[in-house]
Amino acid sequence: MENNSGLNIMTARGSAKAKYPKRILGLVGSPRKLGNCEVFIKDISNNIETPHELNLIRLPSLNIQPCNACYGCIMGNPCPHSDDMGFLLNTIEQSDAIIIATPVYYLGAHSVFKKILDRGFLFYNYIEKTYEKPCILINIYGIKDRIGMSPQMLMTFASFLCLNIKASVHIKAALPGEILVDKSNRKKAKKLAELLFSDGNTIRKYGCPYCGCDIVRIEKQKFICTLCHSHFSINNSGKRIKIKDGGIFGPPDHMYKHREWLRGMKGRFLEKRREILKSTIPYKDVGKWVKPPTS
Numbered sequence: 540m541e542n543n544s545g546l547n548i549m550t551a552r553g554s555a556k557a558k559y560p561k562r563i564l565g566l567v568g569s570p571r572k573l574g575n576c577e578v579f580i581k582d583i584s585n586n587i588e589t590p591h592e593l594n595l596i597r598l599p600s601l602n603i604q605p606c607n608a609c610y611g612c613i614m615g616n617p618c619p620h621s622d623d624m625g626f627l628l629n630t631i632e633q634s635d636a637i638i639i640a641t642p643v644y645y646l647g648a649h650s651v652f653k654k655i656l657d658r659g660f661l662f663y664n665y666i667e668k669t670y671e672k673p674c675i676l677i678n679i680y681g682i683k684d685r686i687g688m689s690p691q692m693l694m695t696f697a698s699f700l701c702l703n704i705k706a707s708v709h710i711k712a713a714l715p716g717e718i719l720v721d722k723s724n725r726k727k728a729k730k731l732a733e734l735l736f737s738d739g740n741t742i743r744k745y746g747c748p749y750c751g752c753d754i755v756r757i758e759k760q761k762f763i764c765t766l767c768h769s770h771f772s773i774n775n776s777g778k779r780i781k782i783k784d785g786g787i788f789g790p791p792d793h794m795y796k797h798r799e800w801l802r803g804m805k806g807r808f809l810e811k812r813r814e815i816l817k818s819t820i821p822y823k824d825v826g827k828w829v830k831p832p833t834s
Contacts, residue, residue, distance in 0.1 A: 560590040560591045560592045561589055561590065561591040561592070561635040561636065561736070562591065562592055562594060562633065562634045562635045562636075563584060563587070563591050563592070563593050563594070563634065563635065563636045563637070563638065563735075564594050564595075564596065564630060564631060564634035564636070564637045564638070565577075565580035565581070565584070565593060565594065565595045565596070565637075565638045565639075565640070566596055566598055566637060566638070566639045566640070567580060567595060567596065567597045567598060567640060568598050568599070568639065568640055568641030568642065568648065568649040568651060568652065569597075569599070569640070569641070569642045569649065569679075570597065570599040570600070571642075571715055573715075573716055574642070574715050574716055575640075575642065575679045575710075575712045575715065575716060575717065575718040576640035576641065576642060576677070576679060577595070577597075577640075578716060578718060578719055579640060579677060579679070579710070579718050579719070579724070579728060580593075580595070580638045580640050580677070581593070582719055582725065582728040583638055583675070583728045583731050583732045583735070584638075584732070585732075586728055586729045586731075586732035586733075587732040587735060587736070588732075588733075589736050591635075594630065594634070596627065596630060598627075598649070598651045598652070598655075599649060599651050601622075601623040601626075601627060601651070602622040602623045603622055603623060603624060603627075603651065603654045603655055603658065604620040604622045604624075604658075605654065605657060606657045606658050606660075607619060607620075610660075610801070610805050612660045612661055612663075612664075613660050613663075613798060613801045613802055613805070614802065614805065618658070618661060620658075624655070624658055624661060627655070628661060628662070628664070628665050631665070631669055631672075631700065632665050632668045632669055634672065635672065635673075636672060636673045636674065636735050636736065637672060637673075637674040637675075637697075637702060638674065638675045638677070638735070639674060639675070639676050639677065639693055639696070639697065640676075640677035640678075640679060641677070641678060641679070641689060641692075641693060642679050642680075643678055643679065643680035643681070643685070643686060643687055643689045645687075646685065646686075646687025646688060646689070647687055647688055647689055647692060648678070648688075648689040648692035648693055652692050652693065652696050653692070655696065656692075656695060656696060656699070659699050660798075660801070662699050662700055663794070663795065663798050665700070666700060666701040666791045666794055667791045669700045669701055669702060670701040670790060670791055671701065671702075671703045672702050672703060673702070673703045673705050673735055673736065674697050674702040674703065674704055674705065675704075675705055675706050675707075675708075675731050675734070675735060676690070676693040676694065676697060676704060676706065676707040676708070677693075677708055677710065678690050678693065678707075678708070678709045678710070679709075679710050679711075679712050679718065680709060680710075680711055680712075681711070681712070681713035682713070683711065686709045688754055689709075690707050690709065690752070690753070690754070691752055691754045691765055691766055693707065694707060694750070694751075694752055694766050695766060698750070698766065698767070698787075698788050699788075699794075701788075701790070701791060701794065703740070704740070704751070705731075705734050705735060705737075705739075705740050705741065706731055706734055706740070706741040707741075707751070708727065708731070710724055710727065712724070746764075747762075747764035747766065747767060747769055747771065748769075748771050748779040748780075748781050749764065749767050749769040749771070749781065749784055749785070750764060750766050750767040750769065750788065752764050752765065752766035752767065754766070760772060761782060763785075764785065766787075767784075767785040767787050767788055768785030768786075768787055769781070769782075769783060769784050769785040770782035770783040770785070
């Protein structure tokens with residue numbers, strides 16, 4: 540496993556003059572060393588004028604176990620897994636800003652983000668500290684227009700951690716490490732660097748008017764955002780018309796309502812457990828489980 544714990548204290552010019560530098564965390568969603576995700580995060584860091592230290596985690600190198608669906612963490616118990624989730628969430632909590640980059644694999648973000656999100660109930664222990672921390676999301680794809688659903692995955696990750704998404708960008712770079720060969724990408728890195736600790740966010744002219752996600756479900760006379768699940772329409776002049784807020788995201792107090800609902804669902808399951816078992820037990824021996832051969 541790559542050493543992810545080393546601190547690299549730098550300002551925009553690479554010096555270490557600041558007494559109390561900001562902590563920026565770069566979450567590299569690619570296993571490739573000096574690949575596009577890694578070098579683009581570092582180029583953004585090099586352009587940030589605020590004195591800071593850049594810490595990096597190569598996410599695919601982490602040990603993230605699949606969720607057992609035991610609901611233990613929802614009920615206030617420790618997670619039964621002893622892996623790197625605590626390390627990751629503690630590092631995010633201790634950072635002042637986060638830059639997240641992923642390659643687009645088969646029209647989606649790297650699978651490590653889904654593995655982390657499947658353990659997302661643990662986020663509730665951190666969102667009071669991560670709320671409104673600025674973040675930048677970067678999706679790096681190789682074939683023209685084939686961005687797929689990767690942006691939605693990164694936005695889901697950031698939104699459930701209550702991060703402030705300053706920008707979500709898509710950048711074409713197919714060859715390993717070629718992203719900085721294109722001068723326009725260096726300009727993008729500079730603009731993102733200026734944005735990270737600024738008061739503003741990028742203006743989202745398209746997509747959901749509530750959260751900015753541009754991946755939607757289409758229903759009769761309306762769109763439903765696949766991230767915040769708000770409803771909106773578009774009139775004949777192309778203006779987005781808000782219909783209903785999905786009510787999923789908000790400050791920590793709002794997010795905790797979902798946790799309380801989940802706790803209630805476990806109670807309802809225990810009440811109906813006998814009835815449920817009566818309907819499922821007859822299927823216990825139906826079919827044959829196919830397993831890989833043992834060596």
